[in-house]
Amino acid sequence: MDKHFAARRRRDLVIAAVLAALAALAPLFIKDVYVQNILILTLMYAALSQSWNILSGYCGQISLGHALYFGIGAYTTELLFTKFGVLPWFGMLAGGVIAAVIAMGLGYPFFRLRGHYFVIATIVIAEIGLLLFQNWEWAGAAMGITIPVRGDSWLKFQFMRSKLPYFYFALVLCSVAWFVTWWLEDSKWGFWWRAVKDNPEAAESLGVVVFNSKMGAAAVSAFLVAIGGAFYAQFLAYIDPESVMGFQFSLLMALPAVLGGIGTLWGPVLGAAILIPMTELTRSYIGGSGRGVDLIVYGALIVAISLALPRGLVSLFSRSKAKGATR
Amino acid sequence: MGLLYGLIAVGLALIFGLMDVTNFAHGEFLMIAMYVSFFLFTFFAIDPLLSAPLVAAAMFVFGAVVYLLVVRFAMRAKANAGMVQIFTTFGLAILMRGLAQFFFTPDYRSIPQSWLGGKTISFAGIFLPEPQLIGALVSILAFAGLYFFIHRTDFGRALEATREDPGAVALVGIDKNRVFAFGWGLGAALVGLAGAIMAVFFYIYPDVGASFALIAYVTVALGGFGSVFGAFAGGIIVGLVEATTALVLPPSLKSVGIYAVYLLVVFIRPRGLFGSM
Numbered sequence: 159m160d161k162h163f164a165a166r167r168r169r170d171l172v173i174a175a176v177l178a179a180l181a182a183l184a185p186l187f188i189k190d191v192y193v194q195n196i197l198i199l200t201l202m203y204a205a206l207s208q209s210w211n212i213l214s215g216y217c218g219q220i221s222l223g224h225a226l227y228f229g230i231g232a233y234t235t236e237l238l239f240t241k242f243g244v245l246p247w248f249g250m251l252a253g254g255v256i257a258a259v260i261a262m263g264l265g266y267p268f269f270r271l272r273g274h275y276f277v278i279a280t281i282v283i284a285e286i287g288l289l290l291f292q293n294w295e296w297a298g299a300a301m302g303i304t305i306p307v308r309g310d311s312w313l314k315f316q317f318m319r320s321k322l323p324y325f326y327f328a329l330v331l332c333s334v335a336w337f338v339t340w341w342l343e344d345s346k347w348g349f350w351w352r353a354v355k356d357n358p359e360a361a362e363s364l365g366v367v368v369f370n371s372k373m374g375a376a377a378v379s380a381f382l383v384a385i386g387g388a389f390y391a392q393f394l395a396y397i398d399p400e401s402v403m404g405f406q407f408s409l410l411m412a413l414p415a416v417l418g419g420i421g422t423l424w425g426p427v428l429g430a431a432i433l434i435p436m437t438e439l440t441r442s443y444i445g446g447s448g449r450g451v452d453l454i455v456y457g458a459l460i461v462a463i464s465l466a467l468p469r470g471l472v473s474l475f476s477r478s479k480a481k482g483a484t485r
Numbered sequence: 486m487g488l489l490y491g492l493i494a495v496g497l498a499l500i501f502g503l504m505d506v507t508n509f510a511h512g513e514f515l516m517i518a519m520y521v522s523f524f525l526f527t528f529f530a531i532d533p534l535l536s537a538p539l540v541a542a543a544m545f546v547f548g549a550v551v552y553l554l555v556v557r558f559a560m561r562a563k564a565n566a567g568m569v570q571i572f573t574t575f576g577l578a579i580l581m582r583g584l585a586q587f588f589f590t591p592d593y594r595s596i597p598q599s600w601l602g603g604k605t606i607s608f609a610g611i612f613l614p615e616p617q618l619i620g621a622l623v624s625i626l627a628f629a630g631l632y633f634f635i636h637r638t639d640f641g642r643a644l645e646a647t648r649e650d651p652g653a654v655a656l657v658g659i660d661k662n663r664v665f666a667f668g669w670g671l672g673a674a675l676v677g678l679a680g681a682i683m684a685v686f687f688y689i690y691p692d693v694g695a696s697f698a699l700i701a702y703v704t705v706a707l708g709g710f711g712s713v714f715g716a717f718a719g720g721i722i723v724g725l726v727e728a729t730t731a732l733v734l735p736p737s738l739k740s741v742g743i744y745a746v747y748l749l750v751v752f753i754r755p756r757g758l759f760g761s762m
Contacts (some may be wrong), residue, residue: 271755281702282748289741451587453579460573461555
């Protein structure tokens with residue numbers, strides 16, 4: 159561990175603390191509900207993408223099925239709340255634990271697969287989950303679940319009058335996801351994951367337990383994404399299978415990390431900060447025509463950024479090149 | 486139905502399987518082909534069956550152009566090549582869907598009267614819908630043609646060699662971009678055939694491709710990447726599994742059977758049934 163690396167890590171932590179503090183003050187100046195809404199979604203996707211990045215970016219196991227864990231988080235929370243009266247806070251934790259256990263259970267057969275076979279398997283398993291929930295009568299089937307309004311309270315994590323509590327929760331979630339990544343980056347796990355990503359055979363021969371490394375990454379990643387799903391369900395106060403488990407979520411979680419810089423600490427945050435406002439703004443300002451102009455702009459931008467910056471937007475910052483060199 | 490999935494998958498088998506380029510816009514290629522077929526019918530009253538070669542030719546040009554304008558650069562990416570391909574072609578898919586909505590509106594369209602639409606043939610007491618039957622026939626011919634093409638012609642060998650080692654083929658005077666542009670054109674032309682036939686009996690709308698794309702990926706992967714015969718076998722298996730699942734489970738769950746079989750196959754054989762990679 160050389161000095162540059164340690165210095166960079168300290169600097170990253172300071173920058174993150176300053177950014178989080180600035181973000182926490184933002185609502186003092188931003189009163190517009192529409193803008194607050196965009197901020198909440200941006201923070202949420204930053205958190206989700208950061209979690210996705212742990213498995214797919216650091217450990218190199220590209221998953222396009224994380225919508226499964228997102229949906230499990232949302233459904234566990236709301237089923238426990240509406241059917242058994244369990245507070246969303248416990249439901250959220252339960253959802254995270256269930257998602258992590260499922261991720262590890264799936265890991266057994268899945269991590270034997272390589273390349274396209276793995277990616278397609280992740281898409282397929284999320285699609286199976288979606289179809290099962292669409293047909294599960296007890297869980298509301300395709301109609302979904304409407305979360306009953308019980309008045310604003312932190313206890314029930316439900317707020318109708320103001321969006322601010324959601325904003326602060328999303329900020330905390332995003333900070334936690336970032337911090338977990340930051341912490342893991344320098345742990346033995348972080349080094350194992352990068353070794354597994356770059357050359358699994360070599361890592362194995364040097365004593366890295368490849369399989370366990372992948373399992374660890376999958377569990378952490380799924381847990382955090384499920385918490386995000388639980389948050390989203392409370393935020394919308396209504397869920398149905400397509401809106402929490404659809405394939406688009408798997409892509410929306412991956413996109414910020416890919417555009418910002420896959421397998422990097424700042425990539426997901428940077429990607430989300432640009433992508434999500436852009437998505438929302440194109441949707442509301444030019445999407446109203448119903449003629450798909452928003453899709454044209456969105457699609458063209460994704461193509462352009464993917465082609466122009468294969469390492470993601472973080473590669474624009476000159477320092478990050480030095481960072482790559484010190485690894 | 487299985488052979489139709491096979492027909493959609495065969496173009497993907499060429500692009501995804503043989504050239505090893507991830508193409509997430511395959512469903513949108515299908516959608517475009519269906520629209521081309523639709524407009525040829527509406528404006529020039531050419532029956533989809535007759536226009537199929539025209540659609541295939543148009544799609545050939547389209548596929549080659551997409552490769553030369555966009556995909557070529559995605560393959561050149563120095564970092565994260567896999568992700569760049571996934572998201573470039575995914576962006577393309579969104580772009581194509583948006584363009585389709587813009588120019589063709591999101592309305593559902595269909596070809597009301599064609600030579601084959603709605604007709605059935607009775608064969609040994611079983612009634613078979615004609616369009617599907619023609620689709621099956623075309624599918625078998627397309628697979629046989631592609632198989633011959635890949636294994637018996639210089640181009641097929643050039644294609645395989647280019648995938649294996651682009652540097653070495655450049656030394657013997659093969660232009661990688663020409664080979665791959667031709668491959669993409671061919672893949673798009675094959676999905677063009679599928680689109681022309683499917684336009685007869687499916688609604689045509691901007692998102693139509695998405696519902697078939699995942700099954701096409703599963704079909705190719707089930708058969709195994711790099712194998713034309715695998716994609717053909719995959720198509721048949723997918724069709725059979727879907728029909729069987731529909732007997733046991735409610736129709737809304739019919740795809741679950743397909744997905745489960747895919748998982749089962751790759752857990753036992755991580756390279757798919759006939760895969761070489």
